[in-house]
Amino acid sequence: MSDFSLTILFAxxxxxxxxxxxxxxxxxITEKVGVxxxxxxxxxLLAAMVGFMVSYESGSLVLGFGAAALVGAVIAIVVGLxxxxxxxxxxxxxxxxxxxxxxxxxxLGNPYSRLQGPQMLSIKIPVLSDIPFLGPVLxxxxxxxxxxxILIGAIWWYLFQTERxxxxxxxxxxxxxxxxxxxxxxxxxxxxxxxxxxxxxxxGAAYSLGIKPGWGRPQGIEGLGWxxxxxxxxxxxxxxxxxxxxxLFAFLQVIGITLQGIWPSVPAQVFQVAPxxxxxxxxxxxxxxxxxxxxxxxxxxxxLQRFIKQLQGVPPRALGKSxxxx
Amino acid sequence: xxxxxxxxxxxxxxxxxxxxxxxxxxSLVGASPLDAFGHLxxxxxxSWSKFSRVLNVxxxxxxxxxxxLYAFRTGLWNIGVEGQVVIGAIGATAILRFGMEGGGQMHVxxxxxxxxxxxxxWALFAGSLKVxxxxxxxxxxxxxxxxxxxLVLWVIFGPWKxxxxxxxxxxxxxxxxxxxxxxxxxxxSPFALGLALLVIVISAxxxxxxxxxxxxxxxxxNPRAVRLFGLSPSRYMLIAIMVSGALAxxxxxxxxxxVYHRLxxxxxxxxxxxxxxxxxxxxxxxxxxxxxALFFAALNVGSIQLPMMMQLDSSLAGVIQGACVLSxxxxxxxxxxxxxxxxxx
Numbered sequence: 001m002s003d004f005s006l007t008i009l010f011a012x013x014x015x016x017x018x019x020x021x022x023x024x025x026x027x028x029i030t031e032k033v034g035v036x037x038x039x040x041x042x043x044x045l046l047a048a049m050v051g052f053m054v055s056y057e058s059g060s061l062v063l064g065f066g067a068a069a070l071v072g073a074v075i076a077i078v079v080g081l082x083x084x085x086x087x088x089x090x091x092x093x094x095x096x097x098x099x100x101x102x103x104x105x106x107x108l109g110n111p112y113s114r115l116q117g118p119q120m121l122s123i124k125i126p127v128l129s130d131i132p133f134l135g136p137v138l139x140x141x142x143x144x145x146x147x148x149x150i151l152i153g154a155i156w157w158y159l160f161q162t163e164r165x166x167x168x169x170x171x172x173x174x175x176x177x178x179x180x181x182x183x184x185x186x187x188x189x190x191x192x193x194x195x196x197x198x199x200x201x202x203x204g205a206a207y208s209l210g211i212k213p214g215w216g217r218p219q220g221i222e223g224l225g226w227x228x229x230x231x232x233x234x235x236x237x238x239x240x241x242x243x244x245x246x247x248l249f250a251f252l253q254v255i256g257i258t259l260q261g262i263w264p265s266v267p268a269q270v271f272q273v274a275p276x277x278x279x280x281x282x283x284x285x286x287x288x289x290x291x292x293x294x295x296x297x298x299x300x301x302x303x304l305q306r307f308i309k310q311l312q313g314v315p316p317r318a319l320g321k322s323x324x325x326x
Numbered sequence: 327x328x329x330x331x332x333x334x335x336x337x338x339x340x341x342x343x344x345x346x347x348x349x350x351x352x353s354l355v356g357a358s359p360l361d362a363f364g365h366l367x368x369x370x371x372x373s374w375s376k377f378s379r380v381l382n383v384x385x386x387x388x389x390x391x392x393x394x395l396y397a398f399r400t401g402l403w404n405i406g407v408e409g410q411v412v413i414g415a416i417g418a419t420a421i422l423r424f425g426m427e428g429g430g431q432m433h434v435x436x437x438x439x440x441x442x443x444x445x446x447x448w449a450l451f452a453g454s455l456k457v458x459x460x461x462x463x464x465x466x467x468x469x470x471x472x473x474x475x476x477l478v479l480w481v482i483f484g485p486w487k488x489x490x491x492x493x494x495x496x497x498x499x500x501x502x503x504x505x506x507x508x509x510x511x512x513x514x515s516p517f518a519l520g521l522a523l524l525v526i527v528i529s530a531x532x533x534x535x536x537x538x539x540x541x542x543x544x545x546x547x548n549p550r551a552v553r554l555f556g557l558s559p560s561r562y563m564l565i566a567i568m569v570s571g572a573l574a575x576x577x578x579x580x581x582x583x584x585v586y587h588r589l590x591x592x593x594x595x596x597x598x599x600x601x602x603x604x605x606x607x608x609x610x611x612x613x614x615x616x617x618x619a620l621f622f623a624a625l626n627v628g629s630i631q632l633p634m635m636m637q638l639d640s641s642l643a644g645v646i647q648g649a650c651v652l653s654x655x656x657x658x659x660x661x662x663x664x665x666x667x668x669x670x671x
Contacts, residue, residue, distance in 0.1 A: 100648020
């Protein structure tokens with residue numbers, strides 16, 4: 001690739017990462033309140049299809065995004081009702097939903113395959129987009145990229161700087177204690193699971209209406225829901241680190257496309273799947289850092305210690321466990 | 327008697343919900359539910375040749391599902407079963423390629439053995455990531471599924487490509503001598519059917535009547551107490567996931583040597599993921615597995631008719647299968663809720 005440019009590289013990393021950031025942040029809220037919504041891979045696909053269908057029929061992108069968010073929220077509420085109120089295994093419900101929503105998306109979306117529909121265009125922010133390098137990277141993107149970037153800060157602020165965020169985290173850590181303080185843990189869990197699901201739905205539509213416009217089989221976003229789930233763990237359930245994880249994965253994807261041009265002898269398929277195992281490898285490294293032997297070695301190197309501390313995350317203590325008031 | 331009556335009511339309830347939901351989905355796309363159900367039944371049970379195709383799906387699906395039961399016993403979600411099928415198929419193809427010139431039955435059985443070994447190693451990989459590095463088996467398994475998918479595409483388009491053209495249609499087909507044995511006029515190999523039945527019988531004994539099964543169960547239910555008896559939970563988890571991998575690998579080997587007679591990119595046909603649904607619908611018990619697998623296999627084969635006859639996508643099968651599992655979970659959940667209420671009173 002002779003026309004390789006850093007500007008294009010960073011701009012496409014940012015755009016590729018945006019839907020992933022939104023989905024992973026939605027899952028972060030969900031898991032912070034103690035619920036695992038494993039349906040991401042299917043619900044993003046179904047939301048992508050519904051989002052495309054609605055905006056194709058209505059000609060309105062806003063309606064498309066709204067419908068997609070609604071789909072994500074409804075699926076999340078099913079996970080919530082089954083898991084929180086019926087006490088079923090959240091992982092089982094989520095997995096069944098993943099597979100079913102994927103097939104439902106392809107079944108219902110069949111008539112909308114390969115149609116030219118409305119899509120988000122890049123918005124040039126005046127003045128700012130004229131800054132050399134930073135301008136084209138940061139200020140010439142589709143609206144959804146700005147939304148993703150704002151969400152990172154907004155969710156961090158909500159979780160860690162507000163009273164309600166504190167309550168949310170309290171439910172995820174210790175629902176019994178939250179209950180004695182007058183909070184209804186199950187209602188909070190259902191509420192935030194639904195909000196998280198709405199974000200996951202938005203992420204799906206961000207693909208079909210912007211980043212990978214259109215609908216077809218295969219849609220090309222299969223597997224990304226699972227990656228979003230892995231990124232939440234990688235980011236230690238912290239919104240900012242989760243976003244960094246999404247950037248890392250997007251970077252691997254974009255660099256894969258670039259490398260493909262440099263080494264045409266290596267089959268393209270290798271570059272397409274490579275980011276997935278690399279992400280899992282990153283998870284292994286993060287987990288290994290928590291081992292005692294490694295911890296001892298780290299203590300002897302104070303410079304490293306500060307860096308490695310940043311990489312560690314602890315899951316919410318009540319994650320995946322259903323709370324039963326007695 | 328009350329137990330039987332409750333079971334029948336529950337099954338009727340589940341089927342009722344699934345039928346309603348499917349009818350709703352079908353009317354959303356303006357299709358007649360009755361026509362669609364008719365095509366599903368005719369397409370799977372309408373003739374002996376169609377039913378043979380159902381059995382050809384039933385064999386790998388049952389093998390995967392039974393294998394998953396071992397892993398679930400110890401509390402493990404072996405979601406990597408999909409990749410283990412693919413890796414098994416690659417292993418089998420490797421041996422069969424050696425026998426392309428003048429090979430015979432010896433190669434076929436060797437191929438199945440290597441398929442199982444590959445499946446075991448792939449599963450051991452996911453299991454070790456869980457036990458040694460603390461990576462949740464769902465993510466370890468999924469990561470390995472992606473790697474397996476990449477590998478199968480790479481061998482088909484790279485080293486094992488057909489002379490002349492490399493394409494999604496797969497590797498060079500194997501000569502008849504390298505096919506898994508079958509009988510004249512049978513579209514499904516009775517020997518493969520026998521193999522699957524044998525696996526069910528052995529598993530019934532191993533899981534419910536043997537000491538190993540008891541220990542696996544104990545590991546899943548209470549890993550801390552198990553340590554007091556001198557058993558190592560992680561060792562039993564690894565054993566369970568390896569059995570799971572062996573059966574998935576066998577399924578992959580049979581797909582190559584008995585069904586497609588070559589390696590294709592979609593060699594696993596998603597039977598690994600579908601097996602997880604079968605086991606969930608069976609409420610993690612062995613007895614219902616063969617019957618549910620037969621029902622799901624019939625849906626898969628029957629739905630092939632839908633694109634031709636009604637211009638519908640064949641993914642309707644997956645919608646029905648998913649709806650079955652979700653309805654069953656709902657019924658199980660309500661039953662549990664009722665029980666908890668009663669014990670509280």
